[in-house]
Amino acid sequence: MIEIKNLEMTFPGNGGLLSQTSFKALRGINMKIQDGSAISVIGESGCGKTTLGRILAGYQRHTDGHVYFDGRDVDTLNKKERKAEFLKVQLIQQDPYAALNPSRTLGKALYEPLRLRAKAIGENHAWIEKRMEYLLALVGLDPVSTVHKYQHNLSGGQRQRFVIARSLTVDPKVLIADEAVSMIDVSLRLEVLNLLNDLRSRLGISVIFITHDVAAARYIADESQLYVIYKGEIVEQGKTDEVISKPMHPYTQSLLSAMPVLKGLESPGPERFDPIEAPNEDPVDTHCLFAQRCPFAQDKCFKEHPQLEKVVDDSRFTACFYPTPRRVAPVSNERDVS
Template sequence: MIEARGITRTYQTHGQFTGTRTVHALRGVDFTLPEGGAVSFIGESGCGKTTLGKILTGLETFDGGELVVDGVELSALKPRQRAKYFRRIQMIHQDPYSALNPTRTIEATLGDPLRMRAREKGGTGAGPGAWRERACELLTLVGLEPEAVLPKYPHQLSGGQRQRVVIARALTVDPQVLIADEAVSMIDVSMRLGILGLLRDLRSRLGISLVFITHDVATARYVGDGGELHVIYRGEVVERGLTDDVILSPVHPYTQCLLSAVPIMRGLEEPGPDRTAPTRALDERTDTPGCLFEPRCPFATDECFTTHPTLVPLGGDGAGVGAGEAEGVGAAEHQHACLNPAARRVVGVEVGAGAAGP
C-alpha cells in the first residue's frame, strides 16, 4: 500500500537571537505499510512524527527519498495527479476541538465530502436522502447516535464524541489508510479506550491500514497489534520491528529510556530490573558526528561520538543479544542503530513474575 524510502525533511529557522539554524525533521525514514496492516511511530515531542504524518497525507512536502502508494512513486507526478492518491490517505488530527469548524453542524461537516465523493463515483448519491443516509451509517459505525449528533455544533459534543466525528469525516471519502496523530492525547482518560478500540475495529472490519503516531507505548501496543513499531529520535529511526518484540526486548538505549518512563501500577507490577534514563535533557542544537543520542546516552563510548550507526538486524552484528533471540525475533524483523546494543528488561512485570524469563 505505502512504501517510504529514505524520506528526509529539512527546515531553515530564522530567529532574532538564535540566527539561522538548520533543523533536520526527518533523516532517511523507511517503512512499508501493507494493506490492512499497522505501523506505529513513538518518540519524544519534536522527533518528526507529525511531520511524517503530514507528508503521508500530502499536507507537507519532503526534500529527498521516495513515497510510493499502490506502486506509484508520487514525486514523479504533478500535484493534480497526486491528489487522488493522497485522498486515499486521511489524517485523524490530534486536537478534536480545533479539527472541526465551530460554525458548522455535524450534518454540514459530513455532507460536503459525501456529496463530493458521490459526484466522483458518478452515481446519484449526491441527493440529500442518499448522502444523509451515508452520514448516519458512518456515525453509527463510529459509535454515535446519528439523530442526536447530526444537528449539533462541535461545542455541543464531548471530546470523545468530537473525535469520533473526526474519524467519521475521514471515512467519508472511503480511505484505505488512516494516519492517527496522537488521536487520544486530548481526550479524557475514561474515553480513550473507546477510541482506541474503534481504530482497532476499523482495521479488522474495513481492512483499513493504520499509521499510529503517539508518545504512549501502551496505546501503540494495543492499536498496532501484529504490526511494526518504529522508534524515532530527532528524525531518525533508531529501532524497529514487530511491536511486541521491540517492547519486550529493546536493544537501543533510547528505546529503553522511553520504555522505562512508562508508569508502573504499584501492587500489580514491578519495574523492569534494567530501567534507565537519559543523562541530560534534549537539546536539539547539540549535534555530534556520531550517534545522535550519544550526548544523552547512559551507555555511550568514545566510538559513539565519532561513528554514526545505521540500522542493522538484531544479532547480525555479532552482538550478544540473547534475550532478543530467546523471544524468537528474526534478524529481518528487529533492527537497531546502536554500536553497543544490549537487550534489557525495562517494562513492568507482574508481581511474582520478576524472576521469570531471561
C-alpha cells in the same frame, strides 16, 4: 501499500535578525505499510513523527527521498494524480476541539465532503443522506440526533469519533492517527482505540498510529511493526510486543523506563533514566545522535554514526553499536491504556 525510502525533511532557517540554522526533522526514514495493517510510530515531542504523518497525508512535501503509493512515486505524479493518491490517506488530528468549526452543525460538517464525493462518483442527494447515516453509526454515534448538534454538544470522545467519521467520507485506504487519544479523557481512550481496530477489521483500512504513549501503541499494533524515532531517524524497529518486552536501543529503554508502571512491580534496575533533559547536541550525522544522552556510550559512539541494522531476526533492527536487551519497568500485560 505505502513504501518510504530514505525520506528526508529539512526545514530552512528563518533568515531574519535572529537567524537559525536549518533543522533536520527526518533523516533517512525507511518503512512499509501493507494494506490492512497497523504500525505505530513512537518518540518524544520534536522527534519528527508528526512531520512524517503530515508528509504521508500530503500536507507538506519532503526535501529528499521517495514515497510510493502502490509502487508509484508521488513525486512523479501530476497535480491531479497526486490529489487522487493523497485522498486515500486521511489524517486524524490530535485535537478534536480545533478540528471542527463551532459555528456549523455536525450535519453540515459531514455533508460538504460527502457532497463533493457524490459529485465525483456521480451519486445524488439520497446517497449522501444514506452515507451520513452509515458513517455516524459506524463510529458509534446516533445518526438522527448527531446531525443537528454543534461540536460543543459532544464530549471529547464523541468529537474524536465524529472526526474519524469525517475522515471516512472519501473511502480512504489509510488512516493516520496523530496522537488521536492524547486530548481525550483517559476513561474514553480505550473506546477510540477499539474503534480504530474495528475499522481495520471491518473496512480493511491501514492505520498509522503516531504517539508517545507506549501502552496505546501496543494496544493498536501488538503484532505489527513498531518504529521508534529519535531526532528524525529510526533507532529501533520490530514487532511491537518484542520491542516493548526486550528493548535493545538505549533510547527505547529510556522511553519505557520513563513510563509509569501500570501493573506489576518489576524493578527497572540501573538502566532507568530520564530521556527528557538533554544537552545541546551537534546536529551533524557524524556520530550517534543519542550518544550525549546515553549512559552506555563508548568512544566509537562519538566518532561514527550507527546505521539501522538487523540484530536478532528479519523483524528486529536497531541503530546502535552495542545493542543489549535490558529489562525496564513493564507496560501493563493487560494492555491497560487507561
